[in-house]
Amino acid sequence: MSSLMLRATDHPLLTRRGLSIDEVQRQAELLREPPPPADLVRPCTVGDGIHRPASARHDELTRRWSEAAGSGRLRAFVPASGAASRMFRGLQAVRNQTATEADRDMTETALAAKDRFAFADQLRELTTGDEPSAWLDAMLDTDGLDLARLPKALIPFHRYPDGEVRTAFDEQLVEACHLVRADNRVCRLHFTVQPTAKDRFEQRIDRVASTFEQRYDVRYELSFSVQDPATDTIAVDPETGELFRDAAGDLVLRPGGHGALLRNLAALDGDIVLIKNIDNIQGDDRRPTVIAERRLLIGTLLDIQERIHGLLRQIDAGSLDDTSLEEGRRFAHATFGIPVENLETAEDLRVQLDRPLRACGMVVNEGEPGGGPFWVRSETGDVRAQIVESAQIDHDDPHQASLVAAATHFNPVDLVCAVRDHQGRSFDLNRFVDPRTVFIADKSQDGRRLRALEHPGLWNGAMAHWLTVFVEVPAATFAPVKTVLDLLRPQHQISG
Numbered sequence: 019m020s021s022l023m024l025r026a027t028d029h030p031l032l033t034r035r036g037l038s039i040d041e042v043q044r045q046a047e048l049l050r051e052p053p054p055p056a057d058l059v060r061p062c063t064v065g066d067g068i069h070r071p072a073s074a075r076h077d078e079l080t081r082r083w084s085e086a087a088g089s090g091r092l093r094a095f096v097p098a099s100g101a102a103s104r105m106f107r108g109l110q111a112v113r114n115q116t117a118t119e120a121d122r123d124m125t126e127t128a129l130a131a132k133d134r135f136a137f138a139d140q141l142r143e144l145t146t147g148d149e150p151s152a153w154l155d156a157m158l159d160t161d162g163l164d165l166a167r168l169p170k171a172l173i174p175f176h177r178y179p180d181g182e183v184r185t186a187f188d189e190q191l192v193e194a195c196h197l198v199r200a201d202n203r204v205c206r207l208h209f210t211v212q213p214t215a216k217d218r219f220e221q222r223i224d225r226v227a228s229t230f231e232q233r234y235d236v237r238y239e240l241s242f243s244v245q246d247p248a249t250d251t252i253a254v255d256p257e258t259g260e261l262f263r264d265a266a267g268d269l270v271l272r273p274g275g276h277g278a279l280l281r282n283l284a285a286l287d288g289d290i291v292l293i294k295n296i297d298n299i300q301g302d303d304r305r306p307t308v309i310a311e312r313r314l315l316i317g318t319l320l321d322i323q324e325r326i327h328g329l330l331r332q333i334d335a336g337s338l339d340d341t342s343l344e345e346g347r348r349f350a351h352a353t354f355g356i357p358v359e360n361l362e363t364a365e366d367l368r369v370q371l372d373r374p375l376r377a378c379g380m381v382v383n384e385g386e387p388g389g390g391p392f393w394v395r396s397e398t399g400d401v402r403a404q405i406v407e408s409a410q411i412d413h414d415d416p417h418q419a420s421l422v423a424a425a426t427h428f429n430p431v432d433l434v435c436a437v438r439d440h441q442g443r444s445f446d447l448n449r450f451v452d453p454r455t456v457f458i459a460d461k462s463q464d465g466r467r468l469r470a471l472e473h474p475g476l477w478n479g480a481m482a483h484w485l486t487v488f489v490e491v492p493a494a495t496f497a498p499v500k501t502v503l504d505l506l507r508p509q510h511q512i513s514g
Contacts, residue, residue, distance in 0.1 A: 253461075277473035452483065
């Protein structure tokens with residue numbers, strides 16, 4: 019098949035990246051015959067897949083969080099490898115004279131509100147005139163702030179009344195002080211970054227970490243990792259099906275998407291891991307609500323994990339009597355939707371429950387983009403709660419489209435993951451991936467169309483066979499920054 023025609027010159031590149039011929043062939047087959055879209059059964063709703071913790075249990079759930087945090091079980095995992103190019107794409111288009119009307123409107127709004135950005139003082143120092151082009155140059159030139167080429171994590175997000183300016187990275191450090199600080203003051207965070215950006219992060223740490231450590235009485239243990247090049251993926255020419263190559267004839271390999279970070283998550287050897295996007299972060303004035311809700315989310319996961327581990331220890335000891343087995347069946351069905359016919363014996367219960375566990379915050383859908391919670395039927399006929407992205411859905415199917423329209427919640431990427439089993443051993447996370455839930459998209463490079471493949475998303479197919487609990491969290495906890503104008507939202511304008 020033409021799409022598998024490798025050249026002798028490709029082999030050194032594949033060897034350097036750690037990609038096998040078999041893996042290239044597997045990816046090419048998926049690009050040639052993409053897997054079917056997700057088979058949505060119904061959207062998850064409150065009472066049917068989405069849990070709303072009763073207020074009477076808030077104190078107990080918060081206590082569970084406190085005990086786990088104090089004993090050092092928690093750490094934060096923050097994907098921070100994204101660049102800020104998308105944030106400033108409209109402004110760049112105006113400079114490049116390729117702007118749409120929407121780009122021009124965005125730029126006009128941004129420049130009119132330039133004094134409200136956290137980087138306003140830096141801009142003023144670089145700008146002598148008041149022409150729009152001068153302000154854009156100050157924002158985007160390599161001799162200016164060069165904002166579009168920075169990691170999004172290092173963009174100034176918030177300016178405080180006393181003049182303090184914090185980046186998204188800074189705010190993640192602060193939020194972690196309230197969530198993962200242990201009794202010995204240690205606060206563990208892990209960031210995934212671009213290889214070329216690690217020095218920038220270390221410079222930022224040198225600038226702010228000691229201040230936060232003194233202010234919040236913590237001691238940071240920070241670690242970084244990069245996406246493994248062995249997770250890169252091929253692309254094909256959509257017309258010919260041949261492997262996509264650059265102008266020099268070299269094979270083009272592309273980053274495999276956030277699902278590639280499953281390796282980074284597994285390498286942490288963590289216990290309870292909090293995952294949150296770098297840009298979904300708020301300032302001190304709105305932090306109490308976010309912290310309270312995330313503590314409840316963590317407590318919910320710990321509460322469920324304790325029940326699972328108790329059942330598994332009984333099964334290991336051979337002490338699960340008929341009454342306990344029936345209680346375990348009801349628990350597994352009510353909590354995870356596992357069909358009771360799959361839970362006939364203690365061994366059935368063990369197979370179904372001996373898995374990584376995640377509790378995922380879900381926000382009422384108010385028009386924000388992003389994946390959502392659905393009951394999804396697998397190829398084997400099992401129905402499980404999953405986070406499904408729009409790209410996985412056949413929107414041309416009227417029934418599937420109607421289910422999307424009926425969805426009440428969406429995924430803000432606020433997860434708490436339990437990645438050790440009841441004996442304290444780390445799960446092999448690769449065992450629980452659905453390898454066919456890849457993302458395939460038409461993109462371009464150097465003006466040429468290509469068909470790209472990404473691995474199953476980190477919180478989508480990469481966690482398809484985990485135990486999943488969806489928990490409703492308030493919209494006030496969600497404040498993403500996708501474009502520069504999002505920094506003008508009230509969530510990012512710090513009040514006194």
